[in-house]
Amino acid sequence: MIHETVKIGKNVVLGEHAVIEENVVIGDNVTIGHHAIIKKDTQIGSGVKIGDLAVLGKAASSNKKMARQPKRTGAPLRIEDGAVVGASAVIYRDVLLEQGVFVGDMASIRENVAIGRESIIGRNAMVENNTRIGKRVTIQTGCYITADMTIEDEVFIGPCCSTSNDKYMGMGNYPYQGPIIKKGAKIGNNATLLPAVVIGEHAVIGAGAVVTKDVPAGKTAVGNPGRLLK
Template sequence: MIYENVEIGKNSSIGEYVVIEKGVIIGDNVTIGHHVVIKEDTVIGDNVKIGSLISLGKRPTTNKKMARKPVSTLAPLKIGHNVTIGDHVVLYRGVMLADDVYIGDLASIREKTIVGEASIVGRSATVENNTVIGKRVTIQTGSYVTADMTIEDDVFIGPCVSSSNDKYMGEGNYRHQGPIIKKGAKIGNNVTLLPGVEIGEEAVVGAGAVVTKRIHSNTTCVGNPAKTLRK
C-alpha cells in the first residue's frame, strides 16, 4: 500500500505488504524487504538496504505518569546514503542517520538522536532520545544508551552495556544527564554507567565494571565500584 505523493528513485525495489505513507522520499538503488512501515515524510538516501518487519518514522507516545512529554514538532526521519537497517527495527521521527550507518536487527532509536557516519548500532540495542552518537562508533549487541547522553567519535561500547540519566530515579523533574563518553574510549561488556559520569579520551572500562565517577583519559578501570589500575 503506497500512499499518494511518494517519490521512489531508480532501481529501487519494494517487498510485499509494505506500507509507505504520504510524502516519503526514497533514493536510488534502495532495497526494502517485506512488511515494512514507513511513516509520513521520511527521507531515505541512495543505496540503502532495509530488511523486513520494520517501523520507520514512528511518532513518540506517552502516558500520564511520564515526566517528559513528547515534543510536538519533530523533523522527519532522515536516513543517509549506504545505510543498512536490520529486521524488526524501530526508528522514530526526529532521528538522523548519517551515511554508512548500520542498524542491527531488533534495535530501536528514539527521537532527536543523531547517529554519525559509519557508526554501528548492534542487534537489540536501544538508544533513547536527545542523544548524539559520533562517527565510527560501535555500540554492540544489547547495549542501552540512555537519553541526554553524548558519545564521541571512535568510541567502542561492548555488548550489554547499561547507562542511566536519572540520579533521583523518577522523583521528579530534575535535570537528567546521561554519561559523556569521550573520543576513542572503550567500554567492556555489561558495564554499568551512572548518570552523568564522564569517561575520558582513550580510557578503557573493564567488563562488568560499575562506573560511579569520572574516569580520566588514557586510564583503565575495573570493579564495583570501578577503580583505576596503576600503570
C-alpha cells in the same frame, strides 16, 4: 496503493506488503524488506537497505504517568546514502542516520538522535532520545544508551552495557544527564555507567564494571564500584 505524495527513485525493490505512508521520499537503488513500514515524511537516501518488518519514522508516544513527556518537533526521520537497517528495527521521527550507518535487527532509536557516519548500532540495542553519537562508533548488541547522552567519535561499547541519566530515579526534580563518553574510549561488556559520569578520551572500562565517578583520559577502571588501575 502507494500515495501520490510518495517519491520513489530508480531500481527500488519493495518487499511484499511493505507499507509506505504519505510524503515519503526514497532514493535510487534502495531495498525495502517485506512487511516494512515507512511512516509519513521519512526521507531515505540512495543505496539504503531496510530490513523486513522494520518501522521507520514512528511518532513519539507516552502515557500520563511519564514525568517527562516527549517533544514532537515535526522533523522527519532522515537516512543518508548507504545506510543499512536490520529486520524488526524501530526508528522514530526526528532521527538522523548519516552515511553508511548500520542499525542491527531489533534495534530501536528514539526521537531527537543523530548518529554519525559509518557508526554501528548493534542488534537489539536501544537508544533513547536527545542523544548524540559520533562517527565510526561501535555500539554492540543489546546495549542500552540512555537519553541525554553524548558519545564521541570512535568509541567502542561492548555488548549489554547499561547507562542511566536520572540520579534520583523518577523524582523528576533534577536535570537529566546521561554519561559523556569521550573520543576513542572503550567500554567492556555489561558495564554499568551512572548518570553524568565522564569517560575520558581513550579510557578503558572493564567488563562488568560499575562506574560511579569520572574516569580520566587514558585510564582503566574495573570493579564494583569502579576503581582505577595503576
